[in-house]
Amino acid sequence: MEQPAHILQRKYLTYIAVFNGARAYVNSTVILFLVDVAKLPIAATALLLAVDLIATFFAEIPTGLYADKIGRHRSFVYGCGFTCFGFIVFASLPWWANVDSSMNALIILAAIAEAIASIGFAFQSGSLDAWVVTHLRARGDSSKALITLAHGQTTKNIAYMLAGIAGIAHYYLVGPDQQLLSTFSVAAMLILGLTLFALHQEKIEQPLQLPSSQLRSHSNAIGISGTITIFKEAWAELINKKKLLLLILAGATCYTLVQLIAFYWPYLLVKEMLSSTSLGTLGLIISWLVAYGFRALGNYATRFVTSRPLLLTRSLILSVVIGSVVTVLLCLLTGTYNPNETGIVMMVFATLLYGLVRLTDGFADPIRQWFISESADSERLATMFSIASFFALGVSAVIAIAVAQLLDQGVTVSTILITAAVFQLCSVPLYFYATKH
Secondary structure, eight states: OOOOHHHHHHHHHHHHHHHHHHHHHHHTTHHHIIIIISOOOHHHHHHHHHHHHHHHHHHHHHHHHHHHHTOHHHHHHHHHHHHHHHHHHHHTHHHHHHHOOOHHHHHHHHHHHHHHHHHHHHHHTTHHHHHHHHHHHHTTOGGGHHHHHHHHHHHHHHHHHHHHHHHHHIIIIIOTTOGGGOHHHHHHHHHHHHHHHHHHHHHHHTTOOOOTTTSOOGGGTOSHHHHHHHHHHHHHHHHHOHHHHHHHHHHHHHHHHHHHHHHHHHHIIIIIIOOOHHHHHHHHHHHHHHHHHHHHHHHHHGGGGTTOHHHHHHHHHHHHHHHHHHHHHHHHGGGTSOTTTOHHHHHHHHHHHHHHHHHHHHHHHHHHHHHHHHHSOGGGHHHHHHHHHHHHHHHHHHHHHHHHHHHHTTOOHHHHHHHHHHHHHTHHHHHHHHHHO
């Protein structure tokens, strides 16, 4: 007997909340951890970001194929396991620093941890979305797909908001160098619990195979030839459907800005905008709350344009333009005020502008996912989501490597983000053509 739609949706939202909450717990202060505790130079953090993107880049398509051939739910289980292990390696950095304080050793260990966690992210990337969308379609509830994806993004950002605040509090109140209570240890325990829960649910998932018309049977799923077939079919579909290709290319430019601004925001606010440590802590907590609250609001607002295709298209393009312009204004603010005289003003304006950037991306993201899911074949949906991430990660990885070089030459983070915002504007013609045709 198939699980009711509301049970699937509840499970989908639970997975998203816990997995992304654990990631937010560390992402909220990871750059400060690397700079203040691990004592890595700012340029080295860009290299770690590049390692993250490159590892995910190479893992995206194989993990997407695995999800389509073996199981999308099982792929998520592996994603949890790899992520947990990566966080455990990260948690050992303070201990390792006491054993061997060599900068090269710390960078290598951090790079290994980043790569492992990135592979975990690749296993879950797209697999959950494809899993729930395909199940809904099999039940004749395809109309609920966009709303479910939007609710998933809303849940993700609420989890990011709450867990991120907890991570910031942990960083400043408990201390990130406390080995047993480190941010990464707490996140690892959360992911470990989710892994065990997902393994239990996998036993329930296996008997509930979708009809053969919706997915290949498990007995036919094993084999290299079948995997290669899906891969070739997905690429052929991508080449033949110009709309799909343009959507993926446009998404890559937007993904780059999101990655850079999310990763460097704590550093931009605390190091480049504000001079007071206490004010920086308060600003970081408030900005995290505003940013992910606004992003969740943007996700939720998507539901109000779902029934009007023309408005959906125009809203997507407008959100991309507004996000780019506001990012530029945010970064120009860095050199406008004297932080010693106008710290509160700086914090308020910076927080509001950053929140608007995340609002526009939160609104656009489920629309991008929905356009891809509507254009791609259901049988290869997880693979197509992985190909989309493959392009986005490839572009972002190349730019992250360039950013490491620029930061090493003394270029500021705000300058880099302005450039990324201009790069995002290049996606507007692609979105316009793809959605119009």
